[in-house]
Amino acid sequence: MVVIDCQNLQKKYKGMAALNGITFQLEDHKITGLIGRNGAGKTTLLKILAGFIRENSGEVRVFSNKPFNNLRVSANSILVDDQMSFPDSLTLADILEAAPSFYKRWDAGLAASLFDYFRLNPKQLHFKLSKGAKATFNMIFGLATRCELTMFDEPTNGMDEAVRSDFYRALLKEYIAYPRSILISSHHLAEMEHLLEDILLIHKGKVVLHQSLEEVKEYAVALQGQTDIVEKLTAEKDVLHIKQLDSHRKYAVIKKEDSLGVEGVTIQTVSATDVCMFMTSERKGGIDDVFK
Numbered sequence: 001m002v003v004i005d006c007q008n009l010q011k012k013y014k015g016m017a018a019l020n021g022i023t024f025q026l027e028d029h030k031i032t033g034l035i036g037r038n039g040a041g042k043t044t045l046l047k048i049l050a051g052f053i054r055e056n057s058g059e060v061r062v063f064s065n066k067p068f069n070n071l072r073v074s075a076n077s078i079l080v081d082d083q084m085s086f087p088d089s090l091t092l093a094d095i096l097e098a099a100p101s102f103y104k105r106w107d108a109g110l111a112a113s114l115f116d117y118f119r120l121n122p123k124q125l126h127f128k129l130s131k132g133a134k135a136t137f138n139m140i141f142g143l144a145t146r147c148e149l150t151m152f153d154e155p156t157n158g159m160d161e162a163v164r165s166d167f168y169r170a171l172l173k174e175y176i177a178y179p180r181s182i183l184i185s186s187h188h189l190a191e192m193e194h195l196l197e198d199i200l201l202i203h204k205g206k207v208v209l210h211q212s213l214e215e216v217k218e219y220a221v222a223l224q225g226q227t228d229i230v231e232k233l234t235a236e237k238d239v240l241h242i243k244q245l246d247s248h249r250k251y252a253v254i255k256k257e258d259s260l261g262v263e264g265v266t267i268q269t270v271s272a273t274d275v276c277m278f279m280t281s282e283r284k285g286g287i288d289d290v291f292k
């Protein structure tokens with residue numbers, strides 16, 4: 001079943017395009033990583049999907065409904081981010097108590113166990129929590145809703161190493177026990193790679209790549225060897241990244257293809273993180289280009 005359907009989605013802020021024709025579909029029961037550089041449009045996309053803001057043009061459907069101001073969408077989806085706000089007068093315990101009246105699949109047992117594990121104080125007010133404690137509470141809230149569509153925007157921001165690793169584990173365990181559609185934006189692809197089935201890579205408000213993680217890992221190869229041989233081999237190719245290693249050796253990343261074997265050149269795999277970084281880089285040589 002298609003949970004999210006975006007067709008040529010556009011969003012502008014004061015005339016500047018944040019989303020510039022986003023088209024993709026998300027099937028249910030998958031964990032998808034929403035990856036992109038700063039300013040790529042990830043938060044804007046998530047806010048539109050959650051129904052918080054409205055697109056300027058194009059089509060967006062969540063559970064076949066337009067999400068903006070839609071009760072069916074908001075009761076079955078949640079966006080966990082650092083802007084989640086609750087009434088100032090409510091303690092954390094009050095928030096957890098009120099949650100099931102809106103989220104019908106709310107799991108009070110899970111919320112209570114995670115709350116204890118992370119040693120949160122039930123009498124604390126949400127707006128007074130530290131950055132890390134707020135991120136932890138929001139994550140617990142998001143998981144306990146068991147919403148059919150659960151979206152996280154940079155959920156580990158502010159969490160320490162141990163909490164981040166616990167979060168990824170809790171997310172995976174929850175997903176296995178109660179499958180749902182999870183869309184998670186992060187700058188830390190490498191550390192959450194083990195969770196992901198698919199990658200949705202966006203750049204400048206457009207989808208650059210939407211593939212399974214396995215396909216992304218197979219997307220490119222790196223050639224390393226004598227400069228003239230590497231240059232000859234990559235002359236007609238779509239080069240994603242290039243780096244001069246020393247006075248006579250070069251490193252180049254190209255789209256994977258068969259029969260590249262040439263003596264004097266080693267062929268290496270390219271990680272999903274690097275594929276995403278190279279495909280969204282303005283310069284083929286990255287930061288090195290600035291110092292040429």
Ligand SMILES: Nc1ncnc2c1ncn2[C@@H]1O[C@H](COP(=O)(O)OP(=O)(O)OP(=O)(O)O)[C@@H](O)[C@H]1O
Nearest residue numbers: 013014017018036037038039040041042043044045
């Ligand atoms: N409320 C706003 N008013 C004006 N411009 C905005 C607003 N929100 C976002 N933008 C702009 O829209 C573009 C996309 O921003 P968005 O926050 O969606 O990107 P992002 O991929 O989430 O970035 P980051 O990884 O840095 O959080 C950026 O150029 C940003 O400056």
